[in-house]
Amino acid sequence: MKKKVLITGVCGTIGEALVNYFIENDAIVYGVDYQETQLAIMSKRIDSSVFYPVPMDFTSQDCLKYIEAIQPDILIHGASLKMTNFCEDFADYYYSKNVLQTKVFLESVLPFVKERVIFISSDEAYKPHNQFGKQKLEVEQYLKNLSEKKEDCLIQSLRFPFVIESNGSVYHVFNKLSKENKPLPLTDERITKLATRKEDFIRGWDDFYNHVLIPGVYTLSIGKVLSIKALAEELIEKNHSKSKIEIIGLRKGDTLEDPMMNTDDFKPITEYVSEVFE
Template identity: 25%
Template sequence: MFANATILVTGGTGSWGYELIEQLLQENPKKIIVFSRNESTQVAMKRTFEDARLIFCIGDVRDKEALMKACEKVDYLFHLAALKHVPVCEDQPYEALKTNVVGTQNVIEAAIENKVKKVINISTDKAANPSNFYGMTKAIGEKLIVYANLLSSDTKFVNVRGGNVLGTNGSVIHVFMKQIQEKSQVGITDKNMTRFFMTKQEAIELMLRGAEAGQGGEIFVITMPTCKIVDLAEVLIEELGKRDVEVIELGVRPGEKIHEILLSEFESQFTVAYDDEHLVILPTIEIPGLKAHYANFPKVPYESFSSEEPLMTKAEIKKMLVKGGFLG
């Protein structure tokens, strides 16, 4: 699919971007354009890969003119750029709106103008029945991407929705490990809190599945394992060999849920099981040919998909951390 193709990745210097680009380079593309606003991270990435097929472009998704230029002769576009931290988006909602909503609209318009074949938008579990501003902006972004398939163009637009990715910038894993080693304590918002987790490799697999199989208008979801955050902290404490580490309960932050959902009760009415690991949420609006394409896939047998259960055991959490490269 990507052989001899030109690919644009917005927000390409982030943790997801590194992993995605590393895998895309193995597909023999003509070139990959890394579009982001941070000069230093682009320089660092260029030195890391040292690959002539990587083209670096300074720009912000808020700037439609810059996106229009970057999209010239692009075949596929992965939209990763976003403001992602819940507290930041709660404190600065206008900034989150401009990047996550206006920026997504700019991506849509630039892709259509330049006849990009397919756009893959990266979303989050927080877009399902959102309780915070970050989730709300990503939910709107999903809706815009779905609706874009009704605009008169040949560009296909697909959403992929994931959960927390181990080891991304600001990941709870890094925070916990630093707290354990430097402070001998771990701060947890609530001891009952649960979250979905997946490795970066699984996240990229989801993106590529959406890119390859997406018809335009659907949301691909990976059915990720879940765990209690306190169990995750305790596994790290045990494996790092630190004694007398105190677990402190900090209280839930504004907009934060105790349990996340990947699939809301409303969405489950329109969701099919794509395979053992992936779900596909079909849109409520009518997109020609989409429902017919998925007509033979089974409906999901549950009303929602919550992080509350089933939970990983500590042994399974350890295995996940080893797979993610955090434990030897």
Template identity: 25%
Template sequence: MSILEGSSILVTGGTGSFGKAFIDYALKNLNPKRIVIYSRDELKQYEARLRFNDDPRLRWFIGDIRDQHRLKRAMHGVEYVVHAAALKQVDTAEYNPFEYVQTNIVGSQNVVEAAIDSGVRKVVALSTDKASSPLNLYGATKLAADKLFQSANHYAAGYETRFSVVRYGNVMGSRGSVIPFFRKLIDEGKPLPITDSRMTRFWITLPQAVQFVVDSFDLMNGGELYVPRIPSMNITDLVEALSPGAETYEIGIRPGEKLHEEMISEDDSRRTLRLDDRYVVLPTIAHWGFVPPTGEPVEEGVAYRSNTNDLWLTAADIRTLIEQLD
């Protein structure tokens, strides 16, 4: 039984791919008292209301995480918060850097402030593999947000609220991901553009990501950065899974993009424990009574990267997962 069962939950960015998958899971499995969907787009909220048949347990708040006052109003009576709102496109961030700073950094601090002031019990913030040793602006803003949420436990030491972070890789089939894009080109009979045939990525399905976040609420004491043990895949195997023998051409790595992704850096490995299904990166400073979980220390100086992972998806594995998504 999860601590989320029968509770009041708020999801920032609740009309995104993760948010809708989390809400669907919660309605079916957690019997929530209510779920507050906090997002900016009225059309997406309307579409989500239709998707969930105007379930009476859902509350709909139009708002931006840049607006701390609105966040406080939305969090009234909320016990748990999933912070999924963010600007996420790597190349767009390179062109509009301060917009990403305002949403991903300032907006995250607003979530922290509002959660503490509203008496929220626990907050789990979603991060990204791009926040580890960030090369791009998006990754840098998410690393800053990760630090804000971990350090927020100092800020809230005299309060009930505790904060943790979940970091994972690309979500298979999510909005704006490569699978829908490739499928459209395949349907049109066009060759598939790949940035680099050597490219590798971490992959996780939406149901796996949702379950990982739910489990993290149960495990967390505040300050942990949780990283799931998930497989890697090669971009050429993804193409083979979608359309065997498809024609491809290389377009080169886009601004701010990495050839291989990383979720735990070599330096962070000194503070990392391995549990059954995850790694836990411990906070650098923890003066709020943090008790580290029981786990096996990972080998010092070994980064958790998509190209050196010990778990891999073959083209056949990817095809099976895609079929399950359909």
């Protein structure tokens, strides 16, 4: 019998990648997202016998009733607000969505999930230096405590580096601006970020999903150090652009180097997956 998998934030880059992954692995997927236009586009591309779009905000009571009705085997919570500068400038609103409403949602759906809940976190939660990372870390810690009270459902959090193909990523922004011959805004020439490709995320996900069956917080040990300046220069050259790099200074929540780059706080479990020790 096909497993029923429900994914929130399904219109995001990771959400859509997971839809494809589970369908390829013989599951039925229910995709929750408030972005109805993008959801409609996805539904036209994917076989309607194995993908059911759910145009709802995960915080709504209607969504909870829907989840209660379908009783999914697996629930993956990927919905979040993630733009770092907005998260700093509108901290109260982002905290409400990313922490308060997320906690309520996850605890509310637990009675209706048969096997496993996976919270999509971020490497930003490792020694967080911005509001987004702190918000992800708070939910991780909440789920650790919740897991101790709910032994009949596997509860996990998964961290991974920035995926370069993500919607709204610096790659897409710089690529578009360079094609238009507009300045590329760079916060600092020295800024670097741990980044990965979608295909590497899926390989790591497959390893994690099939082999790590213990509650806890995990990180996908993938990614390479990316110089944002080098990325900008590469796109200018690739697009034969007249764009110039414009240094605008660090914004709130920015850091020159991802803290994950120099950590040895991980105990390897498999090639791609490590358990997190805070």
